[in-house]
Amino acid sequence: MTGPAAPPPVTARQRKVFAILMLTQLIATLDNQIVATALPTIVGDLGQAEHFSWLVSAYVLAQCAVMPVSGKLGDLIGRKRVMIASLCLFSIGAVGCSASWSMSSLILARLVQGLGTGGILVTVFGMNADLFPPAQRARYQSYLSFVFVFGSFVGPTFGGALTDLVGWRVIFLPTLPLALLAIAGFAVLVPRIVTGRQPVIDYAGALAIAMTVTILVIWTDSLRLFGSFLAPESLFLGIAAGLGLLLSAIIERGAAEPVLPPELLAKWNFDFLSVATFCSGAVTIGLVTYHAYFLQMAHGLTPAQSGLFFIALTCGVSCGALLAGQLMSRDWHFTFPLRLSLIWGVLTLGVFSLLPGGTPIWQLVAVFVAQGFANGLAMNALVFGAQVTAGEGDIGAATGAITLMRTIGCSIGIAVYGSVIAVGLSGVALPEGWDASAITPALLRGLPAAERADLVGHYSEIFAALYRVAAFLALLGFAAACLIRRPAR
Template identity: 35%
Template structure:
C-alpha cells in the first residue's frame, strides 16, 4: 500500500471511507434462525410433554387396563429407552447430518404415539411407550446439539433459557393437557395429540433447517449401547420390583441386580477400548462436565421421581378431577418459566453461570422439604406455594448445566458432551421414577397392612373411582396411608437434592466463550 493511501485511510473523511476495501457483512448464525428456533422449540415441547402428560391419566389407564403394580412402568419405559438412545443420536447426527436424524426421530416418535393410543392392555402400552421413547430420546439431544452448532456460547444463554422454559412448560402443561383429554375425550388422546404437532414440526424443519456442518465419519459403539441398555434395564427392574412384585429375599431379584452390575462393568470396559465410545471417559477429567453430569443425575432423579406421583395424589387425596389436577400444577410451570427465561437472559448479559445452579438447587431442596411436611388436611394453597418454589429452583438448573458443558468442552465434542449430560439427567429420571415408585408402593402397602382390619380385602386394580367408593372407615385409612407414603417420598427427595446443592459449590465460575 502506498504512503498516500495510508495517509488517506487515517483521515476521518467520508470520501476516504468509500476507497476502503468493503468490510464483509457478518454472516447470520443460520439463515432462518427464528423459524428454525420455533421448530426446535416445538420438537422440545413434544419430547418433554410425553415425559409428563401420562401422569394425570395413570389412574384412568389403570382403571381401564388394570395392572396397578406396573403403573410406574408406563412412565419408566419411555424414560428408559429414550435414555439409552441419547448418546447414539449424538453420533448419528454427526454421521448422517442433524436434519435427517431429527426427522427420523420424529417419525419414530409419532409411530410409537399412534400405537400407544391403540394399546389394548398394560403390557402393550408399556412396550409401545418404549418404542415411543426410542424416538423421543433423539428429539431432546439433537435439538440441543443444533443450538450448540449455530449459536456461540456467550449468546446461547437466552436460547437455552427459552428451552428451559419450554421444558418447564411441558412439565406442567403435560399433566394439565393430559387431565383435560382424559376427562373430555379419552386417555388415548394423550398420545394421538402428538400426531398433528409432530407433522407440523416435520414440515417446518424440512422447509427451514439447512445444516451447514460437514458430515463426520464415525464408528458407532453398538456394544457400548448394548451394555448400557442391559445395565440400566436391570437396575431399573431391581429398584421397581424390589418389595413390590418380588420380595427382597428373591434370588431372581438379586440375580437381576448382579447381571446389571456386570453389564455396567462391561460398559466401562467397552468405553475404554472402543475407537469412538458413546461417552469418552476422558470427558470426565473435565471438572465442569463431571459435576454437570452428577448434578443433572440427582436433579432428574428427584424431579421425575417426585413429580410423577403428584397428580395421582391430587386426584386420590384431594378429590380433584384429572383436568383440575393439571391446573393445580400451574404454579410450578410459572416458576420454571420465569426462572429459566430470567436466568438465561442474565447469563447472556454477565457471561457467567455458577450462581444459578447453587441458588436453584437450594430452592429446590427447600421446596421438596416443605412438600414433605404436608398432610392430607393442609390447605391446597400451601401446595401451590411449595411447587412454585420448586419450579423457580429447577428453572435455574436444568438448561444451565447443558450450557456449562457446551462452554467447557472443545467444539468437536459438543455433540457427545451434550448427549452425555442429557444422558445422565435421563438416567436419573428413569431410576428416580422406579425408586420413588417402589418407595411409594412399599410405604403404602406397609401402612395399609398395619392400619386396616385383617379381614379387609381391597380390589387388585383400583382406580380413583374405586378409592372413593370404599366404605367410609376404609377410605379414611387408605387416604391417610396414601398421603403419608407420598410425603415420606418428598422428604427423601429433599435429602437427595441437598447433595446436588453441595456439588454445585464445586463448580468453577468460568467466563462464557464469545465464539465457538
C-alpha cells in the same frame, strides 16, 4: 483494551429453524405432561397397578438407550437425519399407545415412543448449539425452556380434561399433527451438513450402556420386585450392573468414535456435573408423575383438578428458567443457578413431606410454585454447563451424555418412588375383595367419607416418605455441584 466481539446478527433462516426447534420441544413436553395426569386412570382401567412405575420407566429407559447414540450420530452424520428419524419413531409409538389393549402392550408402545423422544430431546439442544455461538446460546436455550413451561402449563390441564371427557386413549393423539409439521419443517429448512468425520457407530458401547442402565434401574426396584436388596435376584442384578459398567468403560476406551468419549469423562467438572444432573433429574422430571398421583390420591382431586396445579408448578419454572438464562447470559457461571436450584429443592421437598391430607389449596399452590422455581433454575444450567465443558467437536456427545444422566436419574428416581409407594400400600387394610393398588381417583371419591379419609391419610404418609427420599437426592446433588470448580478469572 476492547471488549469481546459482538456476536453476528441472527438471520431469517436461523429464526425459522429455531421456530421448528421450539415446536419440536413442545411435542416432547406435551407428550410427557399430557400423560402424567391420566396415569392413575390408565392403571385403574387396564389393571396391574404394580406395574405403574414401569409404565413410566419403560418410556424413560428407552430414552436412556437412545440418547448417547443420538448425540453421537448427530456429530457424525448431521442432526437433521437424527431429528427426522426420532420424530417418525415418536409418531409410531403414539399410535401404538392409543391402540393399546393391555398394560403390556401400552408399556411396549411407550418404549417405542420413548426412543423417539430421547432422540428429540438431545438433538434439539444440539441443533441450538449449531445455530448460535456460546454468547447467544444461553439466551435461546432459555426460550426453549419457556416452550417447556408452556407445554407443562397446557399439557396436564389438557390431558386431565381429555381423560375426564373422552377417555385416556385420546391423549396420545394431539401431538401427531405437530410431529408431521416438524418433520416437514426440518426437511425443507435445514440443509444437509457434511461433518467430514467417518460415521463409525459405536454399537457395542451403546448396547453395553443401555443394558447396564436397564439392569441398574431394575436393581433399584428390588425392594418391590424381590422383597429385599439382599434377595439372590437383587444381588445378581447388582453384580451384573457393576460388570456392565466395567464392560462399558473397556469398550468406550477402545472405540474409534465412542458414544461417551473417555476424555470427556476424564474431566472432574464434567463428572461432578453428571452427578448433580442425575440427582436433578430424579427430583424434577422423575417427580412429575408422582405430583399428579399425590394430588389425586392424597388430596382426592380429579385428574382435571390436579392438572390445574401444574399451572402453579410451571409459573415457578418460568421464573426460575428466566432468572438462570439472564444470569448466564451476563457471564454468571452456570454453577450458581444449579446450586441454588438443588438447595432450594431440598427445602421445598421437605415442605411437601409435611403437607397433610386436606391442606388448604392456597398452600398447595404456593409449594408447587416454589418447587417449579427450583426446577427452572437448573433447566438451562445443566446442558449449557455440559456444552461449555466439552470441546466444540463433542457438543453432541456432551449434550447426549448429560441428558442421559438426567434421564437415568429420572428413571431410577421413578423406580425408587414406585418402591416407596408399593411398600406403603402393602400395609393398607381394606374391606375384603378390595385391592389398594387398583383404586382409581374416581373410586376413591366414591368411598364412604370415613373410609375415604382413612385411605387418604395412608396415602399422605406414603407420599411424606417419598418426598423425604427426593429431598435427600436433591441434597446429594447440591453437594456434587459444590465440587465443580469455576475457571480462574
